[in-house]
Amino acid sequence: xxxxxxxxxxxxxxxxxxxxxxxxxxxxxxxxxxxxxxxxxxxxxxxxxxxxxxxxxxxxxxxxxxxxxxxxxxxxxxxxxxxxxxxxxxxxxxxxxxxxxxxxxxxxxxxxxxxxxxxxxxxxxxxxxxxxxxxxxxxxxxxxxxxxxxxxxxxxxxxxxxxxxxxxxxxxxxxxxxxxxxxxxxxxxxxxxxxxxxxxxxxxxxxxxxxxxxxxxxxxxxxxxxxxxxxxxxxxxxxxxxxxxxxxxxxxxxxxxxxxxxxxxxxxxxxxxxxxxxxxxxxxxxxxxxxxxxxxxxxxxxxxxxxxxxxxxxxxxxxxxxxxxxxxxxxxxxxxxxxxxxxxxxxxxxxxxxxxxxxxxxxxxxxxxxxxxxxxxxxxxxxxxxxxxxxxxxxxxx
Amino acid sequence: xxxxxxxxxxxxxxxxxxxxxxxxxxxxxxxxxxxxxxxxxxxxxxxxxxxxxxxxxxxxxxxxxxxxxxxxxxxxxxxxxxxxxx
Numbered sequence: 001x002x003x004x005x006x007x008x009x010x011x012x013x014x015x016x017x018x019x020x021x022x023x024x025x026x027x028x029x030x031x032x033x034x035x036x037x038x039x040x041x042x043x044x045x046x047x048x049x050x051x052x053x054x055x056x057x058x059x060x061x062x063x064x065x066x067x068x069x070x071x072x073x074x075x076x077x078x079x080x081x082x083x084x085x086x087x088x089x090x091x092x093x094x095x096x097x098x099x100x101x102x103x104x105x106x107x108x109x110x111x112x113x114x115x116x117x118x119x120x121x122x123x124x125x126x127x128x129x130x131x132x133x134x135x136x137x138x139x140x141x142x143x144x145x146x147x148x149x150x151x152x153x154x155x156x157x158x159x160x161x162x163x164x165x166x167x168x169x170x171x172x173x174x175x176x177x178x179x180x181x182x183x184x185x186x187x188x189x190x191x192x193x194x195x196x197x198x199x200x201x202x203x204x205x206x207x208x209x210x211x212x213x214x215x216x217x218x219x220x221x222x223x224x225x226x227x228x229x230x231x232x233x234x235x236x237x238x239x240x241x242x243x244x245x246x247x248x249x250x251x252x253x254x255x256x257x258x259x260x261x262x263x264x265x266x267x268x269x270x271x272x273x274x275x276x277x278x279x280x281x282x283x284x285x286x287x288x289x290x291x292x293x294x295x296x297x298x299x300x301x302x303x304x305x306x307x308x309x310x311x312x313x314x315x316x317x318x319x320x321x322x323x324x325x326x327x328x329x330x331x332x333x334x335x336x337x338x339x340x341x342x343x344x345x346x347x348x349x350x351x352x353x354x355x356x357x358x359x360x361x362x363x364x365x366x367x368x369x370x371x372x373x374x375x376x377x378x379x380x381x382x383x384x385x386x387x388x389x390x391x392x393x394x395x396x397x398x
Numbered sequence: 399x400x401x402x403x404x405x406x407x408x409x410x411x412x413x414x415x416x417x418x419x420x421x422x423x424x425x426x427x428x429x430x431x432x433x434x435x436x437x438x439x440x441x442x443x444x445x446x447x448x449x450x451x452x453x454x455x456x457x458x459x460x461x462x463x464x465x466x467x468x469x470x471x472x473x474x475x476x477x478x479x480x481x482x483x484x
Contacts, residue, residue, distance in 0.1 A: 271412075272409075272410070272411035272412065272443035272444030273411070273443075273444050273446070275443040275444070276443060276444055276446065286442075286443055287440070288410060288440060288441025288442060288443060289441075290423060290439075290440070290441050293410075293420075293423065295420050298410040298411075298412070298415040298419075298420070299410055299423070299441055301441070301443055309443070311410060311411065311412055311415065311443070312412055313412050314412055314415065314416065359412075359413075360448065
């Protein structure tokens with residue numbers, strides 16, 4: 001697993017009264033070609049028409065970015081395909097494409113940015129704004145009353161840097177109300193810089209949500225346009241290790257202890273016997289917390305040095321169910337499953353250490369079939385985390 | 399002299415939990431509160447009894463002695479007995 005994580009997330013509020021948005025954001029990760037493409041498109045107007053046009057633009061931009069065609073050529077194709085509004089003589093949608101390429105270990109992160117008529121993106125290193133040069137290209141299209149300007153730039157991003165893209169709904173929020181000219185880029189910049197200096201590790205999800213909320217409040221909680229903010233944040237990954245099952249050989253117990261001690265991140269121990277082994281190795285006492293459990297999920301325990309200690313198979317299969325059904329943790333009852341899912345969703349890289357010893361007690365025919373095979377459940381967890389939540393996972397047997 | 403409380407440990411390992419251990423955790427519903435007051439009841443992630451004699455889950459340890467296949471009724475009886483003997 002690499003030591004750099006590219007955290008991309010966005011937040012969005014539709015124009016007040018609309019059930020569908022004219023801002024469309026698309027994100028794709030293509031690990032095979034070490035590429036991430038983010039596309040933000042804003043269709044003219046709002047509602048269904050805008051959504052169709054923005055979707056069209058975003059999908060075109062997206063597909064073309066993954067093709068070998070150069071980004072400037074792609075932009076030209078999109079611009080020429082976009083319909084121009086009959087009355088206003090301007091094109092129907094605008095776009096920002098961030099085409100992120102990275103090296104084998106997520107090093108040398110290079111971003112190629114194409115901006116067309118959206119508010120200009122911002123870059124921050126920590127809370128400091130970064131200025132960079134953009135190359136302007138003019139394009140004259142048929143029927144358009146003016147030349148279109150597409151701006152290209154290419155830059156490298158280091159750990160701790162952020163790229164922030166947003167639609168005009170953000171830059172123009174508060175227009176004519178609290179602010180005569182709206183929030184504007186300078187306002188967004190000051191807000192983001194202030195927020196990052198207060199919370200240096202703020203995640204992309206939280207930062208984008210904060211920008212959108214602020215814009216919404218400037219609009220008097222009655223948004224005048226679709227409001228969308230996208231944040232790309234290069235940071236160290238938040239890691240979690242899950243230890244489940246006793247090692248096949250008793251001699252491997254010590255290896256398990258060493259691995260767990262050396263791990264830099266959050267630690268979950270799932271399994272009664274495993275917890276006993278860890279408590280012996282760490283010389284820490286286990287206290288079972290009888291206050292939170294349900295008939296499906298046995299209670300969790302507390303142990304110094306471990307963030308969460310739970311029972312094994314029942315808890316894991318419930319966690320897998322919750323992840324597969326995409327149930328938000330906030331709506332879960334207060335059981336160890338809730339805590340477990342919260343930790344997982346709050347991590348970027350999740351490592352499983354799976355003990356392969358057969359549990360004699362589970363060979364009893366009276367045991368319900370739901371208690372499956374540990375490997376199967378770990379497999380379910382990993383595919384849910386990777387496919388649905390875009391987490392990185394790894395696994396080893398002991 | 400103050401009487402020492404009866405030490406009770408209920409196994410909440412997977413095998414015990416699914417075979418009746420979860421019912422025992424509801425002890426407040428079926429054990430006399432006066433008896434509960436004399437006991438110190440705690441959960442245990444695994445008593446490791448299943449690997450020794452394998453008589454049947456769920457296992458409960460009362461004052462160091464392991465009992466197997468404990469039902470709610472038996473649990474209440476065992477606790478009352480232990481409190482009496484203490």
